Amino acid sequence: MPWGEITKLRQQVANDVDHLKKDRRQAGSPLGEKDLEEVVRARVRSRVAEWAQTWSLTNPPLSGEELERVRTEVFNLIFLAGALQRVLDRPGVEDVLVDGEWMYIDSYGQPRERVRSPFSSRSQAVEWVNQMAAASGHGERLLSYATGKVEFDLPDGSRVAATLLTGDVTIAIRRHVAEAATLVDLEKWGAVDTIVASFLSAAVKAGLSIIIAGDMATGKTTLMRALGREVPAHERLATLESEPELRLNYDDPDRHAHVLAFRTREGNGERDATGRVTLADLVPVSLRYKATRVMVGEVRGDEAIAMLEAMIAGGAGSMCTLHAKDPEAVVDRLMVPLARAGLSDQASYRLIAAAVDLIVYVDAIDETDQGGQVHRFVSHVWETAGRSEGGGVALSQLFAPREDSGEVRAMPTRTPMNERRLRKLERKGFHRRWLIDYPNGQWRPLRRAGGAA
DSSP, rough: OOOOHHHHHHHHHHHHHHHHHHHHHTTTTTOOHHHHHHHHHHHHHHHHHHHHHHTTTOOOOOOOOHHHHHHHHHHHHHHGGGGGGGTTSSTTEEEEETTTTTEEEEEEEEEEEEEEESSSSSHHHHHHHHHHHTTSOOOOOOTTTTOOOOEEEOOOOEEEEEEEESSSSSEEEEOOOOOOOOHHHHHHHHHSHHHHHHHHHHHHHHHOOOEEETTTSSSHHHHHHHHHHHOTTTTOOOEEEEEEEOHHHHOOTTTTTTEEEEEOOOOOOOOOTTTTTTTHHHHHHHHHTOOOEESSOOSSSHHHHHHHHHHHTTTTOOOEEEEOSSSGGGHHHHHHHHHHHOOOHHHHHHHHHHOOOOEEEEEEOOGGTTTTOEEEEEEEEEEEEEEESSSSSSEEEEEEGGGTTEEEEEEEEOOOOOOOHHHHHHHTTOOHHHHHHOTTTTTTOOGGGGGGO
16 A cells, blocks of 8 residues: 555544544533544544545455555554554564664564565655654654754654664664563563562662663663562652653552653754753752652763762662673773763762662573573672772672572672661561572573573
8 A cells, every 4th residue: 555645544534633623622522532542543434435435446446454454554653653553563572673675673582573664765764753753742853854863752652763864764663671570570580589589679678779780681671660669659759761661650650659750852953952851950850859769761971970969869779770781890881971971080989889789780691593582680789888999899799690500690699798788678578598598599490592501
């Protein structure tokens, strides 16, 4: 079906609905969300039926299945993601990348799939981007050679970034890879065991400040989302993100009634950043609204200082994620944005040591190329222990892999924990004897490709 026919039908239905909404407002009975969807479906059926009669005068008549597909495409273009909705509806899809005439689909635990783009031309792809951006309701600028790039959300919350700076139209769609999981779910999936889950749950409830670090696609945000669900219900929690992944206010609104979900905002000016709001801007704003804890989706810029200072100045129990390729490089990785902001090494070390209680590292083993799956798991947990003799941040390794036995997941190390922190954990239900009684943890078997455990 020519894309131009679909977009014409979409515009006709949109005009019909706009007129009806205006009439209903003037009559004092505006359309609700459920009514609006029913009205759109009805207008789609009517307009497609009219169009099909005209189409059949010069083309072979469409079958019932083909007509239903036209209706679905038109409806999706108004309410959902149009030409890409069928791909986004597939179970397990995490990322969709459109590069010119090709589309790449990343699904959980599966190798990357390469298929033809649903767009037949560059102009069609740009038209889709701008229709979706205009419908997003966030006031984003449109994609053109003057702007170069644009970012916006689809109706399901998926984040879209599109650019013309690559010589063709490049579109990246990031789904909600951070599932609405609890620590119990993560234990079932093998991301944590009972001991690590109990330890982290108690740490959150005790108000310890935590950095969750790891490489790309290891499950950092999924873990932080699960830890966020451990925050006591009476606390006022602020989430600060550039992409809406934590969504604690949606997971369990009865439990998290005090969630302030702050979002960054791109500048609207074509030549400057007018209207831009960054994570660094949002940290102090969230504290003004009496948030007792702050959760930052990913620390990578100037917000690092604001985040660490918030942890010291009343935001105890705050959390953030940090991209680090190696577990031993977490502190050095955090030093990068601090140095960029003008802090000396010694000032940075003092700030980290004073603000952070625990560092949790998540790792992954990707065996999809061997017919296996992606194993994501916590591999290390450290606590900060003041300053080291060399002036850096001293770390005590509480959980770590057992390299001698080939175990890659976090096992108790029997390293003594800070007594004050340990007592806080005990008051929240953790038992120190578990670190001694279960030296090998309580992990589920790791089902490796080829039968390795």
